[in-house]
Amino acid sequence: MKEVLTLKEAIARSGLTSGMRISFHHHLRLGDRVVGLVLDLLQEMHFADLTLCVSSIMGEACEAVLRAVRAGVVTRIETTGMKSPLSEAVLNNELSHPVVFRTHGGRARAIEEGQTPVDVAFIAASAADRQGNLNGTSGPNPFGSMGYTHADAEYAGYVIAITDFLSEEPLAYQSIKAKLVDVLVKVDSIGESEQVGGGSLRVSQNPTEHLIAERTLAVMQAAGTLKPGFNYQAGSGGISLLVTSLLEQYMKQHALQGGFASGGITGTLVRMAKEGLFHTLWDVQSFDGEAALSVAENSFHKEMSASLYANPNNPACIAHQLDVMVLSATEVDLDFNVNSVSGTDGRILGALGGGPDTAYGAKLTIVVLPSFRGRIPMINKEVNLICTPGRDVDVVVTERGIAVNPNREDLLKALKQANLKPIAIEELMMRIHALTGEPVLPGKEGSVVAVVEDRYGKKLSPLYSSLDSQD
Amino acid sequence: MDAVSAGAMQKGDVLVTISEPGCERTIEVRSTVQGLYGRRIEAVCKELLDDLHIVKGHFEVVDQQAFDCVIRARLRCAIARMGGLL
Amino acid sequence: MRSWLYTPANTPSRMINAGIYGSDGVVFDLEDSIAPDQKDEARFLLEEMLPFIADDRQRQGILCRLAVRINGLDTAWWQADLSACLHAGVQLVRVPKVESQADVHRISAYLDQLEAELKLPQGTTKIQALLETPLAVEYAFLIASASARIVAFSFGAEDYCAALGLRRKEASLALDYPRSRIASAAAAFGLEAYDSVWGFLDDQAGLIEDAKRSRSLGFCGKSVIHPNQIKAINEVFSFSAQEVEEAQRIVEAVKLTSSGVLAEQGRMVDKPVVLWARRVLEGRTQ
Numbered sequence: 001m002k003e004v005l006t007l008k009e010a011i012a013r014s015g016l017t018s019g020m021r022i023s024f025h026h027h028l029r030l031g032d033r034v035v036g037l038v039l040d041l042l043q044e045m046h047f048a049d050l051t052l053c054v055s056s057i058m059g060e061a062c063e064a065v066l067r068a069v070r071a072g073v074v075t076r077i078e079t080t081g082m083k084s085p086l087s088e089a090v091l092n093n094e095l096s097h098p099v100v101f102r103t104h105g106g107r108a109r110a111i112e113e114g115q116t117p118v119d120v121a122f123i124a125a126s127a128a129d130r131q132g133n134l135n136g137t138s139g140p141n142p143f144g145s146m147g148y149t150h151a152d153a154e155y156a157g158y159v160i161a162i163t164d165f166l167s168e169e170p171l172a173y174q175s176i177k178a179k180l181v182d183v184l185v186k187v188d189s190i191g192e193s194e195q196v197g198g199g200s201l202r203v204s205q206n207p208t209e210h211l212i213a214e215r216t217l218a219v220m221q222a223a224g225t226l227k228p229g230f231n232y233q234a235g236s237g238g239i240s241l242l243v244t245s246l247l248e249q250y251m252k253q254h255a256l257q258g259g260f261a262s263g264g265i266t267g268t269l270v271r272m273a274k275e276g277l278f279h280t281l282w283d284v285q286s287f288d289g290e291a292a293l294s295v296a297e298n299s300f301h302k303e304m305s306a307s308l309y310a311n312p313n314n315p316a317c318i319a320h321q322l323d324v325m326v327l328s329a330t331e332v333d334l335d336f337n338v339n340s341v342s343g344t345d346g347r348i349l350g351a352l353g354g355g356p357d358t359a360y361g362a363k364l365t366i367v368v369l370p371s372f373r374g375r376i377p378m379i380n381k382e383v384n385l386i387c388t389p390g391r392d393v394d395v396v397v398t399e400r401g402i403a404v405n406p407n408r409e410d411l412l413k414a415l416k417q418a419n420l421k422p423i424a425i426e427e428l429m430m431r432i433h434a435l436t437g438e439p440v441l442p443g444k445e446g447s448v449v450a451v452v453e454d455r456y457g458k459k460l461s462p463l464y465s466s467l468d469s470q471d
Numbered sequence: 472m473d474a475v476s477a478g479a480m481q482k483g484d485v486l487v488t489i490s491e492p493g494c495e496r497t498i499e500v501r502s503t504v505q506g507l508y509g510r511r512i513e514a515v516c517k518e519l520l521d522d523l524h525i526v527k528g529h530f531e532v533v534d535q536q537a538f539d540c541v542i543r544a545r546l547r548c549a550i551a552r553m554g555g556l557l
Numbered sequence: 558m559r560s561w562l563y564t565p566a567n568t569p570s571r572m573i574n575a576g577i578y579g580s581d582g583v584v585f586d587l588e589d590s591i592a593p594d595q596k597d598e599a600r601f602l603l604e605e606m607l608p609f610i611a612d613d614r615q616r617q618g619i620l621c622r623l624a625v626r627i628n629g630l631d632t633a634w635w636q637a638d639l640s641a642c643l644h645a646g647v648q649l650v651r652v653p654k655v656e657s658q659a660d661v662h663r664i665s666a667y668l669d670q671l672e673a674e675l676k677l678p679q680g681t682t683k684i685q686a687l688l689e690t691p692l693a694v695e696y697a698f699l700i701a702s703a704s705a706r707i708v709a710f711s712f713g714a715e716d717y718c719a720a721l722g723l724r725r726k727e728a729s730l731a732l733d734y735p736r737s738r739i740a741s742a743a744a745a746f747g748l749e750a751y752d753s754v755w756g757f758l759d760d761q762a763g764l765i766e767d768a769k770r771s772r773s774l775g776f777c778g779k780s781v782i783h784p785n786q787i788k789a790i791n792e793v794f795s796f797s798a799q800e801v802e803e804a805q806r807i808v809e810a811v812k813l814t815s816s817g818v819l820a821e822q823g824r825m826v827d828k829p830v831v832l833w834a835r836r837v838l839e840g841r842t843q
Contacts, residue, residue, distance in 0.1 A: 207578055207784035345507050374482055374536030375504055399577055400617055421618075431616050435538060435573065435609075439507040466506070477598055483570030541569045544605035548598045 002132030004184045007041055007162070011120075013183060014158040020119040021051040023111075023156065025148040027124070027136060027285060029058060031195030034124040034162055036064035037187065043073045051076040053116055055107065055148035055306070056351055059195070062086040069095055078116060080104060081341065081351020090449050091348060093465050099450040101341055101387075104148070104284065105310025105319065105357035106455045111151040112307060115457055121156035123149050123181075124190045128163040129171045132178035136286070137296035139165030141193040144286020144295045145265070146175040150305030153180040164190045173296035175303055193289075203245060204238040211399045212368050213242035215420070217250060219395055219402065220324055222418035223411055225364050226256060230323040232278070233263040233358055236287060237328030239368040244268055251277045262309070262318050263354060265291040265301070273300045282318050284309045284354070310357035312455040317361070319354065325362035327355050329369050331383050334425055336390030336405050338367055339383035341452065344376045346384050346442040346466045348450070356455055359392040364411075371398040371432040377439060379429040384442055386461040387452055401428040442466060475552045478537075478545035485537040487549040491529040492556045496520065502534035515539045519546050528557050558582050558622065558709075558749060559778040559794035560787050565590035566625070567599040572606055576614050576621040578784035579791065586626045587638050588653055596634050600641035607645040624685060626651040630660055636667060639682075643671045648682055651711060655686040656693045661703035668706065680705060685751070689713030691720050694735040697742035710743045711780060712736060712771075714753035725756070726763065729770060740775030752779040761789060768793040796837050804837035 005013065016022070022042075024035050035057075042050070052074045057065055058081070066086045068074040078100045082090070090099055102110060110116040125146065127138035136143045141164060153159055153176045161176070162185045204210070216239070220226055232247070234240040245268060251258065252275065261269050262282035267290030273281050282304045286292040294301045310319040329338045330349050338359070343349045359365040369378045378398065394411055396403045403425035404412045415422045433439075442464070450463035474490035498520070500512050512534055520530070532542070550557060564575040566585040575583045591599045603625065614621060625647050627638035631654065642650055652664060661684070668682050684706045688694055694717070701707060717735055718728045736752070743750040752771035755764040768779050768790055779790050796804070811831055 205785075208574055210785065211578060345504065375508060375538060376536065399574070431613075434616065435613055437508060437511055437539060439504075440510065442506060477601075481568070481570070483568075483573075537569060538573070538606075538609065540605040540609040541602065544602040545598070547605070548601040551597065551601070 001130050002128075002178060002181060002184050004166070004186055007038065007160075007185045007187070008045070010160045010183045010185050011041065011045065014120045014160060016047065016120045016158070018048045018050065021053050021116065023053040023118045023121045023152045024055075024061075025123065025146070025152070026054060026056040026058060026061065027143045027146060027148060028141070028191040029143075029195070030060075031141070031191035031193060032059060032061050032124070033189060033191045034122065034187075035061035038122050038162075039064045039068040039073060043068060043071050048072050049075045051078065053078045053107075053111070053118055055104065056080045056353075057082040057086060059083070076100075078102060078107070080107065080353055082348060087348035091346070091466050093447055093449060095449065098448050098462070101352050101450060101452045103310065103352045103356045103455055104306045104354040105312055105317065106453060106457065108151045108305065108307035108309075108311045109313055109455070110457060111155050112311065113313075118152055118156040120158045120160060121149075121152035123153060123159060123161050123176065125161055125163045125176070126190065127165040127167055127171060128161055128184050129167045129169065131170060132161065132181040132184060133171050133174040134161050134163070134176040134181065135171050135173050135296065136175055137173050137293060138167065138171060139163065141190050142289070142292045143193075144292030145283040145303040147284035147304055147309065148306050149176060151307055158182050160185060162187055162190060164188060204242055206238065208370055208399050209239045209242055212239050212370065212397055213246055215399075215402060216243045216326060216366055216368050216397045217246045218418070218420055219366060219397060219415065220364070222414050222420055223364055224414065225324045226250070226254075228257050229259040231259040231321055232261045232324055233322055233362070234326040235328050235353070235355070236264050237368070240326050240328055241266065241268070243326050243368065248272050248277065259323075260318075262304070262322070263358070265294075267291055270294045270298070270301065273298070282309070310354050310361075310455075312357070312360075319357040320361035322358060322362035324364040324366065325358040326366050326368055327359065329367050329378070332367060332369070332379050332393070332396055333383040333390070334379075334381055334429065336393040336396065336425065337383050337386045338388040338390070338393055339385045340387045341450075342385045342463055344378070344380060344384070344439060344441070346464065348463070352387050352452065356388040356392070359388045360455065364395070365393050366395045366397060367393055368397050371400040371428070372436050375436050377429070377432045377436045379425065379432055380439065380441065381429075382441070384444075385452055385463050389454075389460075396425065396428070398428065400431050403428045475549055477548035477552060480533065480535060482535050483537055483541070484535055485542050485545050486533045487545045488531040488533075489528050489549050489553055489557070490531070492527055492553060494527060494529060496526050496528055496530070498530045498532065500532045500534060502536070504534070504536050511539075512542060515542050516546060519543050523550065525550065525557050528553070558751070560790045561624065561751060561778065561780040562784065562787060563590070563626070563754065563780060563782050566603055567591050567595050569602065569606065572602075573610060573613070576610070576619055577617070578787050580621065580781065580784075580787045581778065581791070582622040582624060584624045584626050584651055584780065587634070588626050588628050596628070597637075600637060603641055603647075604645040607647065611646075622649065623647065624649040624651045626653060626687075629654045630663060635664075639664075639667060640671060643675055643677070643682060649685065649708070650682060651685040651687060653687045653713070654689050654693070654716075655700055656690060657696055658699050658703040661686065661700060661707065665704045665706055682706065683708045685709040685711050687711045687713050688735075688739055689716035691717065691735075694738050697738050698745065701742045701746040701748055707746070707748060709749040709751060710739050711751045712739050712753045712776075715756070729767075733770075733774065736771055736774040736776065744775060749778065750776045752776045754780045754782050755786070756782060758783055758786075761786075765789050765793060800837055804834035807831060807834035808838060
């Protein structure tokens with residue numbers, strides 16, 4: 001029987017002191033209420049100077065972290081991404097140390113290698129049993145895979161599991177085993193399950209995004225990717241999700257059976273697996289309610305840890321077995337370097353996620369994005385933050401042109417033969433800038449507010465403070 | 472005379488408001504892409520107004536990422552709506 | 558021209574991309590989608606944006622024709638609309654609620670004036686006449702013959718149905734007559750005929766059925782109101798691969814014979830069939 005304490009008692013028991021490193025996952029996405037609960041309590045308990053090591057920060061968690069930063073509770077942040085209002089505060093130099101952006105694989109490696117030892121891990125679970133086993137699939141607020149928690153659970157000094165559903169029966173499906181959990185905390189609610197499951201990912205109606213998605217499918221066809229047993233992953237952006245829908249139609253039409261689909265798993269992918277289009281789903285994060293429940297119900301649906309997914313020290317990791325990866329970006333440059341964290345104007349918009357991991361590993365990496373958003377061009381001379389190095393990016397697909405990396409002559413030939421009319425990325429940029437005008441890119445001077453690390457922990461590129469007023 | 476406007480507060484557009492037609496010409500630009508295009512937007516406005524020999528009026532340009540041609544269109548429309556008072 | 562995408566002429570973010578979705582043509586609308594107090598804004602926007610859009614299309618190698626739907630002759634706006642169009646380099650205007658030869662003469666006269674002012678060759682600006690009422694349908698032949706500027710008819714089913722007290726979705730049978738009459742009058746004068754928009758965006762099956770019906774009555778294309786209708790319409794109004802192949806065979810065979818009647822694959826092929834074949838191939842290379 002695992003001991004059940006209040007959150008305050010658990011923290012007191014954990015041995016946490018100021019200056020240590022704590023961790024959270026973001027599986028509850030926009031519905032998370034645990035991060036705020038814990039950080040506010042840590043502030044009450046007068047903790048200070050903590051390092052926050054999270055898989056990502058979004059929704060209300062961003063506000064909670066900002067409160068903690070302003071109160072001096074948190075002074076260092078290590079994450080794959082963040083959103084407003086935390087991102088603005090970071091750009092305004094409110095954090096005393098630069099934020100460190102890592103990929104999902106890089107984070108797992110850093111924890112396992114001891115580069116970023118986690119002292120106390122706060123792991124929210126939608127259900128726990130009396131032994132202390134955890135899952136994300138039972139209870140009133142299921143969120144599915146607990147992929148981002150495995151490294152924390154296995155390597156953290158102390159693991160506090162937080163749940164709103166304590167099962168008297170042993171859990172049939174167990175993501176985290178009891179032996180990794182030090183103590184259980186029961187709360188009224190870990191989050192809003194509607195916001196966890198749905199809302200953020202809707203299939204787009206945008207005709208420009210449809211056009212790009214159709215072209216992307218055509219690129220995959222021309223490149224010879226769509227063969228029996230191919231392994232597929234797409235990101236969570238609107239266009240990427242559309243590509244997956246179009247792929248479903250294509251695969252059904254051509255009776256094509258793929259290998260595995262991986263990454264963030266959606267109800268669409270679950271349906272495709274049920275239809276026999278993929279034999280396995282490798283799930284590091286469940287994106288909707290259907291996927292969340294499927295993890296426990298379907299044998300083809302397998303939970304994977306961030307380490308199994310993308311740890312670069314594991315050459316057989318799932319990311320390295322991909323035939324194709326479709327990902328979005330905030331901007332791309334003439335060397336095919338991809339930025340997915342900050343915009344052309346330097347504002348923090350998104351996340352590294354698993355992009356650099358999968359771009360490295362996939363045989364074909366396709367970046368999909370519109371040529372401009374508003375007036376902001378998506379292709380520029382230089383990205384203001386290198387997140388995925390250009391050598392790992394093969395094709396860029398926009399609604400105004402397709403560009404192939406010169407280091408892939410084979411692809412260039414194949415796309416030309418398929419009459420997809422690829423053009424040089426310089427010409428694509430010129431087409432776009434002819435509409436938007438050439439932007440005055442933010443300068444690279446001033447204080448460094450964030451640093452992007454590559455998968456191995458090496459510093460890749462710095463993000464500078466933007467002290468220009470924006471309006 | 473009251474201020475006159477043209478355009479809209481919608482993405483890809485610009486809202487131009489002309490007031491104080493009797494005063495020396497001033498141009499005030501506010502844009503959601505101030506860093507990337509702020510100076511350029513001002514230059515586009517100035518060039519158009521110079522071409523039309525307009526030396527009076529307070530021009531407020533609230534930009535939501537409009538292309539140059541859209542800015543010019545909205546400016547010209549607002550000026551036309553002023554009906555020769557500039 | 559198989560498909561025309563309507564786009565409101567006062568929304569820059571939509572106008573810049575109107576031509577990239579694969580329709581054969583785009584109609585920038587100054588009429589129903591623009592509020593009365595924004596008509597002047599839209600005119601200035603057309604003048605400034607059209608050359609910009611044309612350059613963008615040229616860079617991408619997109620061949621998409623442009624038309625502007627002006628306001629009707631019963632409004633105070635149509636002349637200013639035409640003036641803005643010609644200043645913007647527009648060569649094709651779609652005129653709503655054309656009901657008589659007199660309507661056509663009125664527009665044509667004003668266009669003569671504008672073209673002279675702008676030193677354009679007379680007759681440069683062409684007209685697509687929107688026939689939307691029972692009267693217009695009855696006068697279709699006269700309207701078609703009223704001016705050399707008329708190059709096409711476009712059918713407005715919504716207004717027509719309203720005039721007959723019918724609901725659009727239930728009017729399929731009732732629309733056969735106006736469609737036939739319009740297609741026939743168009744054919745008599747070598748005009749193209751475009752069918753009416755289908756406003757029920759959730760009903761893709763209805764769209765295709767409506768389009769197929771109009772095609773079988775002689776229409777060569779249809780207007781659409783959303784990019785996701787384009788693919789289906791292009792398909793309905795395209796010649797199939799077999800038809801193109803057959804047309805090619807016929808035209809090749811004609812080259813080899815001196816008489817007007819020939820035998821092709823064991824059957825008699827006379828002049829109308831040859832004309833059909835030529836038309837198919839012309840449509841193909843559009």
